[in-house]
Amino acid sequence: MSQFAINILFVGASFALYIGIAIWAKVGSTKDFYVAGGGVHPITNGMAIGADWMSAASFISMAGLIAAGGYANSTFLMGWTGGYVLLATLLAPYLRKFGKFTVPEFIGDRFYSKPARMVAVVCLIVASVTYVIGQMAGAGVAFSRFLEVEATTGLLIAAVVIFFYSVLGGMKGITYTQVAQYIVLIIAYTIPAIFISLELTDNPIPPLGLFSEHSESGVPLLAKLNEVVTALGFNEYTADVDNKLNMVLFTLSLMIGTAGLPHVIIRFFTVPKVADARWSAGWALVFIALLYLTAPAVASMARLNIATTVYPDMAGQVESMEEATANPILYADRPEWIRTWEETGLIQYEDKNNDDRIQLYNDSESFASTAEQRGWEGNELTVNNDILVLANPEIANLPGWVIGLIAAGGLAAALSTAAGLLLAISSAISHDLIKGAINPRISEKGELMAARISMSVAIIVATYLGANPPGFAAQVVALAFGIAAASLFPALMMGIFSKRVNNTGAISGMLSGLIFTLVYIFIYKGWFFIPGTNNLADTPENWVLGISPLSIGAVGAIINFAVAFSVSRMTPEPPQEIQDLVESVRYPKGAGAASNH
């Protein structure tokens, strides 16, 4: 059977499963649609949160980012997991106790203010829409690579599948497809990693392999990797970073942003009890960690694999690393996976010195004299970070079905996150905007219809933006995390932990955090991401105190807290019934199911 047929089979089978779940999970009430009836088991919910959270970025891009940045990019690993500690201790149990359907609804009720609710709706929609573009684009890439269809056609297929289970099944359909998608994506991610770990370190568990001996050379894997990359003029893989302030703030922004992203928070509304919300967070992180502990192993092993593929002399016990770099392979002898990925343009080769060999190195000062001696005229092989995970099975020479699995896994990661985001968007529109502001007297049936229509519209918009991604697509993740960190997280936390913060305080806090963060990002990335409109070049010398625009969300959050507290001090305290509401959110007793009144 051809690879194409295998890929079609795996992707087709997984899609058939999702559609099957959609038909089984058809919902009849808004409660089913928004919170899956509120009866999801905490372990089931943990798995669904895992798929909801782990996006195309986690599945496809993260290992490549770590491989390229080494220690410095550990920020993604800590930032995207540490937020769950904040969720478990500061937000999830109390928001579950509050027992409503959406994040803006809590902000509106707690700060007894419709404008506050609308500010939250806008933040939610901007953060989620920017995030969903990346998922749809990721699904398109996976389709075009594995199923040999145009990215746009692939996107339309993905949209139809999402439409089925999210419009019919709402949160209920999404929950159970996310569970299936988690299983597909985790198997697809770990199997190639296990084989690569066995091949390089004889250890079948990748996270342990990462800290084991490299079997061919007998040196610890990471020590070997450091030798290899420094011999090629790169920084040490495990090298420390100079700008610790920026590293701390970036990690903090990712953590707070994670905890403030509405599509993650609403998943905690689906469990029966407050205690279950706490357990859910723990289980979610267990399921997420299975991938996040494997990713750094995949990263360093793939980085080593690529170097020793180009310089076979470097693989074993090496007397002189410098000599080992003298004989790169002939371009004609390159392995099959390089050929496959060259076709996609994600690996590029340019024979700059016309010697028919592949030179892979860093054009740095430390390597310049060696390169000149050898008549090398620059690095000739460019490998896109995103292929690392997708090409893993081919690099490890695994059978065709593993490649089919990776295709299904990448799509599962993109679709599950997209569906979660789309639900967050559509419930904000139907519940907060339509029922909350425009037509409060809408019937249950009418609201369910409104939810389905908003979901359909959201899918169409997301598909359009995925097919025609705005130029800033790569930067939007920073925007989504920045907004969630600077506006939503502080408002939610203060709503629970302070009785004193009032409506004026919360609104001024959210707006100042949000505006500060957006302005700082726009100054370096261009106003509304329009190229050429940035006031300062986006380089470390220009950053205030060396803080990158990607790390500014944490500072925005601090400003939000500070402004909200100061303004609240100067204005009257919240009415008694609001203080009672805060009390009731704090104690699990009398939670009952999520309700709509």
Added chain:
Amino acid sequence: MDEKKSNAEAYWAANLRLIAGCLVVWALVSYGAAILLRPLLSGIAIGGTDLGFWFAQQGSILTFIGIIFFYAWKMNRLDKQFGLEE
């Protein structure tokens, strides 16, 4: 009424203490061991690199899982102890 209120206040105070403890550990493993204190821990070798690197790529994630389960277990016990469970 007052007794009920002070019971609830004691429960909330216990929760805040517990959260503070959890977040201290959370910050120590990530911002501490993995980032700011890494140079101090560089003498401790582990699998071809140093302890700080391990915390950055594995140790912090494992500790986060431990913190959440500890918090959930402890809070569920506090709920019952103070008679505030569902």
